[in-house]
Amino acid sequence: MMNQRTLSCIVCPKECALEVSMLDKVVTYISGYSCERGRQYAHDEILCPSRIITTTVSIEGGVCKRLPVRSSSPFPKERINEWMREVKELRVKAPVQVGEVLIAGILGTGTDVISSKSVAQDQ
Amino acid sequence: MERFELAVIGGGPAGLAAALEARQNGIERIILFERERELGGILQQCVHSGFGLHLFKEELTGPEYAERFIESVRQSDIVCKTDTTVLEISGDRTVKAVNAADGFMEIGADALILATGCRERTREAIGIPGDRPAGIFTAGSAQRFMNLEGYRIGKRAVILGSGDVGLIMARRLTLEGSEVAAVVEAMPAPSGLNRNVIQCLDDFGIPLLLSHTVISTIGKERLEGVRIAQVDSRMQPIAGTESLIPCDALLVSVGLIPENELALQAGISTHEDSHGLAVDERMQTDAEGIFACGNAVSIHSLADYVTVQGRLAGRSAASFILDRRGRTELEPMYQDGRHTAK
Numbered sequence: 001m002m003n004q005r006t007l008s009c010i011v012c013p014k015e016c017a018l019e020v021s022m023l024d025k026v027v028t029y030i031s032g033y034s035c036e037r038g039r040q041y042a043h044d045e046i047l048c049p050s051r052i053i054t055t056t057v058s059i060e061g062g063v064c065k066r067l068p069v070r071s072s073s074p075f076p077k078e079r080i081n082e083w084m085r086e087v088k089e090l091r092v093k094a095p096v097q098v099g100e101v102l103i104a105g106i107l108g109t110g111t112d113v114i115s116s117k118s119v120a121q122d123q
Numbered sequence: 124m125e126r127f128e129l130a131v132i133g134g135g136p137a138g139l140a141a142a143l144e145a146r147q148n149g150i151e152r153i154i155l156f157e158r159e160r161e162l163g164g165i166l167q168q169c170v171h172s173g174f175g176l177h178l179f180k181e182e183l184t185g186p187e188y189a190e191r192f193i194e195s196v197r198q199s200d201i202v203c204k205t206d207t208t209v210l211e212i213s214g215d216r217t218v219k220a221v222n223a224a225d226g227f228m229e230i231g232a233d234a235l236i237l238a239t240g241c242r243e244r245t246r247e248a249i250g251i252p253g254d255r256p257a258g259i260f261t262a263g264s265a266q267r268f269m270n271l272e273g274y275r276i277g278k279r280a281v282i283l284g285s286g287d288v289g290l291i292m293a294r295r296l297t298l299e300g301s302e303v304a305a306v307v308e309a310m311p312a313p314s315g316l317n318r319n320v321i322q323c324l325d326d327f328g329i330p331l332l333l334s335h336t337v338i339s340t341i342g343k344e345r346l347e348g349v350r351i352a353q354v355d356s357r358m359q360p361i362a363g364t365e366s367l368i369p370c371d372a373l374l375v376s377v378g379l380i381p382e383n384e385l386a387l388q389a390g391i392s393t394h395e396d397s398h399g400l401a402v403d404e405r406m407q408t409d410a411e412g413i414f415a416c417g418n419a420v421s422i423h424s425l426a427d428y429v430t431v432q433g434r435l436a437g438r439s440a441a442s443f444i445l446d447r448r449g450r451t452e453l454e455p456m457y458q459d460g461r462h463t464a465k
Contacts, residue, residue, distance in 0.1 A: 015317045
């Protein structure tokens with residue numbers, strides 16, 4: 001069945017209006033994007049909407065109380081709550097480097113949970 | 124009095140970019156003042172992603188974006204005074220500041236850059252009637268409590284105003300297990316970026332009530348609820364549309380105001396309507412040698428744009444300093460009379 005959907009791109013604040021045409025479950029045509037990231041977003045948003053998820057976890061012995069963390073790449077939207085439950089259990093000890101992998105391949109996906117910040121040990 | 128070539132006030136995205144750019148343009152003695160313990164300014168509490176799309180062509184969180192600049196500053200010889208409050212600046216470019224380690228200090232500089240950022244408009248500024256119970260926050264202070272201090276804001280929240288900070292906090296609260304009853308916006312359209320409406324509200328099914336406002340708060344010790352009503356085109360509540368939303372937290376996200384107390388004390392001009400510093404095309408204020416950038420000039424929707432403006436201010440300050448130095452080096456030649464027409 002032919003199907004068309006209109007999306008507002010969320011990759012950047014330009015917010016291009018995207019048109020995605022589908023035949024059954026296959027994306028056949030995308031228009032309205034002005035960069036490659038936008039085209040990719042339109043494609044993924046139809047087939048598997050994903051987001052970069054960010055939160056904070058507690059950190060011991062660092063110069064700050066909370067460590068900001070994120071998913072290394074977009075993570076399936078409908079599993080965000082599972083992601084949050086898993087990440088909440090995380091206990092991190094300083095020092096930690098930005099980009100350091102804290103949970104590899106969370107929930108059997110290819111995305112990691114990484115630190116968003118370098119935190120030195122508190123002297 | 125210790126002398127520097129350049130003093131930068133504020134260690135957020137604007138100040139960091141300005142200091143680094145001036146350094147790259149040949150300014151050697153730079154001092155940077157920051158009131159928090161860490162550099163990075165408000166970026167440190169913006170743990171969400173979406174920073175750096177323009178500058179780095181990748182999607183970073185606030186702390187990651189800040190760290191790129193902080194790392195460069197650390198590797199440079201820029202003197203950073205964190206945990207330091209600037210008390211006063213003057214038109215002749217002296218800075219009075221205080222911190223626990225150095226005590227009171229007074230420094231002189233050839234040029235100043237003001238990168239003091241902005242503040243949030245408060246509940247008092249928009250005059251919502253009601254008592255002053257615990258549980259009413261500006262969205263940014265709630266963000267700070269959650270993301271930096273690790274406190275829970277409330278179990279059920281209402282957010283007034285659909286500015287970007289409010290939208291982002293709606294998502295944060297939901298992810299952390301609080302319920303967001305509604306985002307209430309007096310205007311007929313959301314004021315934040317559409318991408319934030321989609322990924323912060325729509326993704327989580329949070330209702331956005333347009334053309335509605337909070338007309339009073341209920342609760343004396345702790346917030347118990349807010350009364351909301353629909354508003355007409357002149358923003359006046361329409362009788363008969365009132366309803367009560369039980370909640371224990373109200374987040375107010377109703378705009379940002381440039382923070383320019385230091386500049387005002389020194390008699391530097393601001394725009395009457397926006398409170399932003401009045402600057403020329405090189406980001407110089409009406410005080411010679413005092414430059415400004417970032418949200419202290421006008422409210423930016425993206426940190427990337429703040430960085431770009433900070434760099435411009437840094438370049439301008441550098442050429443001002445080098446230009447002046449050039450002139451003072453020339454002066455002895457003027458004095459020996461070789462350039463004096465006979």
